[in-house]
Amino acid sequence: MTSDKKQWDYSQLRKYDLNFEQIPRVYYKDSKIDELLALNRPVVITGSNIVKPACERWNLEFLEDHLGNSDHTVYVSRNHVFKYYDEKKILSKSNPKGVKFKPPTRIVEMKVYEFMQKIRDWRHGDDRIYLQQSLNASVGQAIAEDFVRFDWQYVNGKQDKHNWGPLTSNLLFVAMEGNVTPCHYDEQQNFFAQVYGYKRCILFPPNQFECLYPHPIFHPHDRQSMVDFEKPDYNKFPKFKQAKGFETVLGPGDVLYIPIYWWHHVESLLSGGPTITINFWFKGGPTNIEYPLNDHQKVSIMRNIEKMLVEVLQDPKEVGPLLRTMVLGRFT
Ligand SMILES: O=C(O)C(=O)C[C@H](CCCc1ccccc1)C(=O)O
Numbered sequence: 001m002t003s004d005k006k007q008w009d010y011s012q013l014r015k016y017d018l019n020f021e022q023i024p025r026v027y028y029k030d031s032k033i034d035e036l037l038a039l040n041r042p043v044v045i046t047g048s049n050i051v052k053p054a055c056e057r058w059n060l061e062f063l064e065d066h067l068g069n070s071d072h073t074v075y076v077s078r079n080h081v082f083k084y085y086d087e088k089k090i091l092s093k094s095n096p097k098g099v100k101f102k103p104p105t106r107i108v109e110m111k112v113y114e115f116m117q118k119i120r121d122w123r124h125g126d127d128r129i130y131l132q133q134s135l136n137a138s139v140g141q142a143i144a145e146d147f148v149r150f151d152w153q154y155v156n157g158k159q160d161k162h163n164w165g166p167l168t169s170n171l172l173f174v175a176m177e178g179n180v181t182p183c184h185y186d187e188q189q190n191f192f193a194q195v196y197g198y199k200r201c202i203l204f205p206p207n208q209f210e211c212l213y214p215h216p217i218f219h220p221h222d223r224q225s226m227v228d229f230e231k232p233d234y235n236k237f238p239k240f241k242q243a244k245g246f247e248t249v250l251g252p253g254d255v256l257y258i259p260i261y262w263w264h265h266v267e268s269l270l271s272g273g274p275t276i277t278i279n280f281w282f283k284g285g286p287t288n289i290e291y292p293l294n295d296h297q298k299v300s301i302m303r304n305i306e307k308m309l310v311e312v313l314q315d316p317k318e319v320g321p322l323l324r325t326m327v328l329g330r331f332t
């Protein structure tokens with residue numbers, strides 16, 4: 001039994017003007033896990049062997065020796081925030097002139113030893129880096145062996161029991177201490193497995209869509225919140241005040257279930273050293289339409305309406321005015 005003494009303290013968490021409920025931590029054999037998965041509610045699965053082989057020996061040195069010699073996708077940021085953007089949407093037809101979007105991070109392909117060297121040499125003021133790469137056949141033998149020894153029986157069991165779609169990818173995340181992935185949602189079910197170091201995750205249910213103000217879907221930051229959690233603009237985003245989040249701090253071996261369409265903000269603890277995480281992304285699976293519709297189905301409907309309007313209006317600047325004309329003063 002690992003000592004349940006906390007390995008971190010609150011000074012390592014960034015401060016936000018929000019209050020949070022704790023995400024429940026449940027032992028992996030407990031049937032409560034399935035109750036929460038069935039309700040698309042977040043839960044931290046503890047004591048499992050899902051990524052145990054990795055927890056036993058992965059650290060930055062091990063990854064340097066065994067990740068293989070191919071290039072790896074590394075995001076570079078001038079600050080600690082790594083706000084994801086979809087490159088395909090920068091010059092898409094929905095943004096004809098491709099003007100004014102300035103990517104907040106850039107992507108550099110580098111060898112794993114370059115990445116590790118930059119982490120070792122890092123000084124305050126230097127660019128920060130974040131390796132985000134799908135685990136694929138290019139990894140070394142040792143990593144491949146550990147990967148096949150993950151507890152796939154447990155993972156596949158949950159995938160089947162809860163009618164998730166196929167596993168689409170396992171992404172490997174290697175972050176510097178203090179790195180932040182700002183609040184966004186994904187359209188996949190996610191087992192977020194912490195392997196090394198400590199990560200704080202803040203989650204919001206899909207029904208808080210109006211408090212988190214996502215960028216328009218044709219924007220490169222589609223699915224990301226427009227609100228800067230560190231300096232919220234309450235004039236532009238007044239409902240952010242009412243956002244009610246759930247949070248947890250994950251340590252090695254903890255696996256957080258991030259339900260499809262749930263908003264999540266992820267940060268590697270301040271002065272907690274580098275972190276290693278593996279996620280398991282699954283397609284959502286068949287949605288049998290039942291009424292009343294659930295919250296993530298409404299998000300999906302809103303996305304489809306926005307897509308259709310961009311298509312039919314061609315000019316994204318006309319989408320807002322048309323929706324305001326249609327709604328304001330009429331659906332009170
Ligand atoms: O596993 C997840 O869903 C996370 O958000 C993990 C997160 C990095 C995600 C980067 C990213 C964001 C949007 C699209 C594709 C990739 C972290 O751990 O920092």
Ligand SMILES: [Zn+2]
Nearest residue numbers: 184185186264
């Ligand atoms: Zn995500």
